[in-house]
Amino acid sequence: METIKNYLETMFASLPNTAEVRKAKAELLQMMEDKYNELISEGQSENTAVGTVISEFGNLDELAEDLGLSKEVEETRTKESEVPRRLITQDDAMAYLSNNTKKSLFRAIGVMCCIIAVAWTIMLSSINPIGGVCLMFATIAAGVGFIIYSNFVDAEWKFMNTELCRVDMATAAAVKERKRSFEPVRALCVTIGVVLCIICWVPNLFSGNIHVYAPALMFFLIGFGVLLMVYASNVYGGFERLLQLNDIDTVSGTYDMTGKAPVKYINKAAETIVAIYWPVVTCIYLIVSFLTFHWELTWIIWPIAAVLRTVVVINCRADEE
Amino acid sequence: MVEISSDVIRGYNDTIILSILMKEPSYGYGISRQIKEISDGKYAIKETTLYSAFTRMEKNRYIESFTADEDPKGNGKKRTYYRITDEGRTYYGTKCEEWDVTREVIEKFIAQKEGE
Known part of the structure; x- marks a missing residue:
């Protein structure tokens, strides 16, 4: 039956994605399924049945x-x-994904290094300030190194940025499966990451003899939290990347959406606003936090931003047909 | 065995489907199976041909579609059923008359060839 489904999807892949076409596909699949089931119940082998239905x-x-x-x-x-x-085969897609996991890890480590670099200067400020500064630059250098290297890791996949590519139904299904099994990992990484960033100032509450290490520990907590979030979102981005290769206007563009219509925005400006929303919020958060240094209060920006985003998205989204 | 050429039968696909719907409403594969049975397996209509005929005849109001929650076997699957309309019955009648004339004409030529 999978073969029949794939055959039908391939036949429909380049047709425009309209309600009429989706209905035609569903009806044809129903007829083929009925015929297939009857042939099987008549005692035909699976292969013969598939052959008859397709012919x-x-x-x-x-x-x-x-x-x-x-x-x-x-x-x-x-x-x-x-x-x-350009057709990305299933083997290609799997190679791309494992490559992307590697890339995500390097990139996440790189970002973490850049964040924790400051911690050395704080920790060593009373013992060996110059050593601390040296260590800081060394860590930043390592971090930048990791990030640059991460861009070379997927050099052979750069064609996906410049060339139009496509995946077939079976590949999309396999990628979707991987994406689904990654979902809990992603949720865990993001949750722990967020929690670490929120509790990062907790060590500051315990002054006493660890007072030098407390601010340093804060950077380690943030660093590790960000590592988890960067890793999870980059790996996840790989799945989305593959699933969004197909032309969105055709039936093949619906492989990752189980029949849902793609989200459309009222105009180009609205699309841009939604796209840059989180980066802008991050900038605001960092600017406000560094200017006021009230980290214990500025986190409130995030829940407010999340609520605001819902409002923004509703206003930017075009009504569905 | 000589197979039916799809070019020849094309003009009568609608008539064949309507004749089956005259008896009772049916669904895609149900109709396809009946065509095969009635023609003693000599004509197997293709799925795309069948679905094209459905959309075309629905547009011309010869048939109507409706969704039935359960098929006769009772396996709870939603299916699109088709039923014939009054326009459809009239059209079927016209096509039957047309066929009588067509057959009469064609047979004259076929008979002429045999008679040589």
Whole structure:
């Protein structure tokens, strides 16, 4: 049955993603499934049944004509022959993902190094201030090194930025499966990361003889928290990247969305606002925090921003058909 | 065995489907199976042809579609069923008359060839 589903998806891959086309696909799948089940119950082998169903399916050109889609089909065909999309095979996709995991780790370590670098100067301020500064620069250098190296790790996949690519249904399904199994890991990483960032100032409450190490510990907590968040979001980004390769206007663009229509925004400006929302909030948070140095209060920016975002998104999103 | 060419039968796919819907409403594969049975397995309609015919005839109001919660076997699956309309019955009648004329004409030529 999987073979039949994949066959149908391949046939429909380049058709425009409209309600009519989705209905046609669902109806055809239903008919094929019925036929397949009957052949199996008649005692045919799975392979023979699949063969019969596929050979009696017919062709889509005829259907496109009756659905009034001939023009669109023709357009997608020309578009594809002019700018062919490079097919990412399932093996490629899996290689890309494991590569991306490696890249995410290097990048996360790099970012962490840059954050914890300051801690050395605080820890060694009374014992060996110059040594502390040296260590700080050494750690920053290492961090930058990691980040630069992380960009070389996926050098062979850079073509995905410049070339149009596509994945087939089976690959999309495999990637989706990996994405789903990563979901709990991601949730755990982000939760721990956020908690670490929130409790980072706790060591400052205990003065006494650890007072030198307390601020240093704060940077270690933030550093590790950020490492977890950067790692999780980068790995996750890899899955999304692959799933968003296909042309969003065609049926193949719906592989990661289980039938949901893509989110559309009222205009380009609205799309930009939503896209830069979190980076801007992060900037505001850091600027306010560093200017006031009231870290124990400034975290309130995050929950406020989260609520505001809902309002912003609702206003920017175009109504669905 | 000589197979039916899809070019020849194309003009009568609608008639065939309507004749089955005259008896009772049915769904995609149900219709396809009946066509195969009635034609003694000589005509297997393709899925795309069938679905095209559905959309075309629905647009022309010869048939109506509705969703039934459960199919006769009772396995609780939602299915799209089709039923014939009055326009459909009239159209079916016209097509039957048309076929009588068509057959009459074609047979004359076929008979002529045999007679040589």
